[in-house]
Amino acid sequence: MTRRMNVCAAKAHPLYCLDGINFATAASPANTAGVSVRILTGRAVIRIMPFGACRQAVEQALSGFGFTALPAPGCFDETVGSCLAWAGKNCWFLIAGQDKAEREQELMLALDGIAAVSNANDGFLCLGIDGQDARTLIAKGCVLDLDGLETGQCAVTLMAHTRVHLHRKSPTAFDLLVPASHAASFWEWLAMSAADIGMSVTIMPPGRHPASS
Structure with a gap:
């Protein structure tokens, strides 16, 4: 049927x-x-690719967004309103459903000089x-x-x-x-x-x- x-x-x-x-x-x-x-x-999808030996610095910066570490390959982590997911070799997606523009700006400032950050919303x-x-x-x-x-x-x-x-x-x-x-x-x-x-x-x-x- x-x-x-x-x-x-x-x-x-x-x-x-x-x-x-x-x-x-x-x-x-x-x-x-x-x-x-x-x-x-209305979701923000933000691609994060840490530079060289900057992984620890990236993780420290992400603590301000509620995450304690970059998820291992094949895993994701969640906080209220956001998800941080492994997306490939040396690549993670931060997916935010609320206050999208503000979250994007904050993340780019926090990761300036330690990771390549790009907007994949569209x-x-x-x-x-x-x-x-x-x-x-x-x-x-x-x-x-x-x-x-x-x-x-x-x-x-x-x-x-x-x-x-x-x-x-x-x-x-x-x-x-x-x-x-x-x-x-x-x-x-x-x-x-x-x-x-x-x-x-x-x-x-x-x-x-x-x-x-």
Whole structure:
């Protein structure tokens, strides 16, 4: 049986990478959906790459943002409103959901001279996927063995032929960073793959969600 999507959207949302996508379909009750998908707008995604032997100095600077260390490969850490995640060799993402502009400026000042810091806000579509069938849905397109990805771990992997950053928040909840250039095709795959599960969709406006979903 094919289930329909239940859609709850903000009146205005900056989703340039999903222009032309029609989210609104004949809605079914959200409590019948096997997965809940939240489109998380307004997040700051800041790329941090420590210089040379400056890792310890970077970690000291990040203590002012609530983090005690740079997460080990394949791991992420969270504080209220922010997530710090490993994103590749000598690379981490700080993902902040509130006071975005202020947080970016503070971070760039704190890491000046000890790390390369760049703004990747426009480079990703941020999604939160949770529910009893979230793992089943993700497994349909992900090459990663999700049994080996524990809560608090992350990976850069392929999903629906797209390179994504996948964070496991709990046994039934995941966050994804999807490249904006692939967002429309990824969304089409997601909606099609969830047809037999049922999917509710909520577009979260800025300031209405923490960085950790």
